[in-house]
Amino acid sequence: xxxxxxxxxxxxxxxxxxxxxxxxxxxxxxxxxxxxxxxxxxxxxxxxxxxxxxxxxxxxxxxxxxxxxxxxxxxxxxxxxxxxxxxxxxxxxxxxxxxxxxxxxxxxxxxxxxxxxxxxxxxxxxxxxxxxxxxxxxxxxxxxxxxxxxxxxxxxxxxxxxxxxxxxxxxxxxxxxxxxxxxxxxxxxxxxxxxxxxxxxxxxxxxxxxxxxxxxxxxxxxxxxxxxxxxxxxxxxxxxxxxxxxxxxxxxxxxxxxxxxxxxxxxxxxxxxxxxxxxxxxxxxxxxxxxxxxxxxxxxxxxxxxxxxxxxxxxxxxxxxxxxxxxxxxxxxxxxxxxxxxxxxxxxxxxxxxxxxxxxxxxxxxxxxxxxxxxxx
Ligand SMILES: C[S@@+](CC[C@H](N)C(=O)[O-])C[C@H]1O[C@@H](n2cnc3c(N)ncnc32)[C@H](O)[C@@H]1O
Numbered sequence: 001x002x003x004x005x006x007x008x009x010x011x012x013x014x015x016x017x018x019x020x021x022x023x024x025x026x027x028x029x030x031x032x033x034x035x036x037x038x039x040x041x042x043x044x045x046x047x048x049x050x051x052x053x054x055x056x057x058x059x060x061x062x063x064x065x066x067x068x069x070x071x072x073x074x075x076x077x078x079x080x081x082x083x084x085x086x087x088x089x090x091x092x093x094x095x096x097x098x099x100x101x102x103x104x105x106x107x108x109x110x111x112x113x114x115x116x117x118x119x120x121x122x123x124x125x126x127x128x129x130x131x132x133x134x135x136x137x138x139x140x141x142x143x144x145x146x147x148x149x150x151x152x153x154x155x156x157x158x159x160x161x162x163x164x165x166x167x168x169x170x171x172x173x174x175x176x177x178x179x180x181x182x183x184x185x186x187x188x189x190x191x192x193x194x195x196x197x198x199x200x201x202x203x204x205x206x207x208x209x210x211x212x213x214x215x216x217x218x219x220x221x222x223x224x225x226x227x228x229x230x231x232x233x234x235x236x237x238x239x240x241x242x243x244x245x246x247x248x249x250x251x252x253x254x255x256x257x258x259x260x261x262x263x264x265x266x267x268x269x270x271x272x273x274x275x276x277x278x279x280x281x282x283x284x285x286x287x288x289x290x291x292x293x294x295x296x297x298x299x300x301x302x303x304x305x306x307x308x309x310x311x312x313x314x315x316x317x318x319x320x321x322x323x324x325x326x327x328x329x330x331x332x333x334x335x336x337x338x339x340x341x342x343x344x345x346x347x348x349x350x351x352x353x354x355x356x357x358x359x360x361x362x363x364x365x366x367x368x369x370x371x372x373x374x375x376x377x
Contacts (some may be wrong), residue, residue, distance in 0.1 A: 002033070012186045017194060020167060021170040021350065022231070028284075055272075056336045060094025061323070066243065069203045072092040073363075074359065076105070078156075078172075080156035082154065082158045082236075086115075100202075110138065110156075112214070122338045144197060149232060157242070165288065167225035179204060181197065181203070218255070226297070237357050241357075244294060244352070245353075248348050249289075254290055265285050295308070295355070304357070305354075307353075310348055311349075313352075323337075355365075
């Protein structure tokens with residue numbers, strides 16, 4: 001038993017069974033002990049899982065290419081990048097260094113906000129940037145919570161990579177034709193799951209509106225925290241884009257097959273498991289993102305859909321192949337970068353969703369059909 005499991009047991013004793021979303025919120029975000037608020041979170045070779053910025057700096061450089069195009073579309077005025085959940089700061093580092101070297105005019109206009117809830121990660125980020133003139137006066141740290149963001153409205157781009165999948169999900173179960181919710185209880189020895197009425201009618205409404213086939217025993221994972229996030233983003237984005245990169249798919253593709261189980265899983269030292277109630281605070285718990293849900297709730301909040309593409313499409317359209325061609329003799333790097341866009345690597349499961357607000361018919365090169373790209377562009 002860990003301190004965190006004692007805290008969750010205490011919560012169940014005081015309140016009664018809790019929704020899986022509340023359990024997941026505590027397991028990942030309880031101050032100091034939750035996985036993402038502790039010192040345990042570790043990404044990369046020595047950690048629990050890889051993310052694209054940990055694979056190679058080219059990922060961040062291509063995002064910089066994207067941001068510069070967005071800046072031009074917005075009229076070359078001041079531009080704020082808001083990065084959600086920046087881990088050790090690698091993505092910010094790669095983006096800003098590239099912007100400074102390649103786009104000096106854009107660099108003059110750009111500000112970078114890091115929104116990071118984990119105090120240990122904030123420290124790591126500050127160590128990475130400390131004393132580096134690329135970041136002087138360009139970078140600041142902010143917070144995001146139930147009341148929204150700690151800064152005023154901005155023009156620019158809200159950027160996240162693997163942020164949405166780390167938010168807690170409600171788990172619903174179709175039982176005898178009815179939608180029920182999975183709750184977590186404790187019997188004195190173990191946590192257990194039990195179904196009850198859906199706790200919130202927004203959840204039921206979503207199942208009805210999404211016209212989801214309610215196959216018996218199907219588990220649906222609904223990320224209301226992502227809805228809240230997009231609502232807050234829409235309030236703070238005067239004009240600009242929301243770029244969300246994560247693993248997942250549209251609801252239709254996510255729920256199309258005959259399997260009824262959900263996508264929820266844990267990562268511990270690069271191994272996947274389904275022991276959600278073990279190693280509390282020491283392992284990641286995550287569910288694949290339902291991009292249809294993000295597009296729908298975004299529209300409701302005033303964010304229009306610019307486009308949704310696979311990560312392979314996204315990186316190829318932004319020029320990854322040309323960049324690889326320039327370093328083709330460096331086999332180690334070539335293999336690493338290929339992992340970012342090949343289908344058997346991160347290219348198919350990861351998607352890039354772009355939404356916009358107060359921008360008229362933006363045309364981003366990253367969303368154009370690949371067949372329209374000219375070689376060398
Ligand atoms: C899976 S990690 C992704 C890290 C990074 N984006 C990457 O690609 O390597 C999720 C990140 O989201 C952060 N996070 C989750 N909720 C947050 C919140 N409310 N405010 C700020 N950061 C948050 C976590 O601390 C963690 O750094």
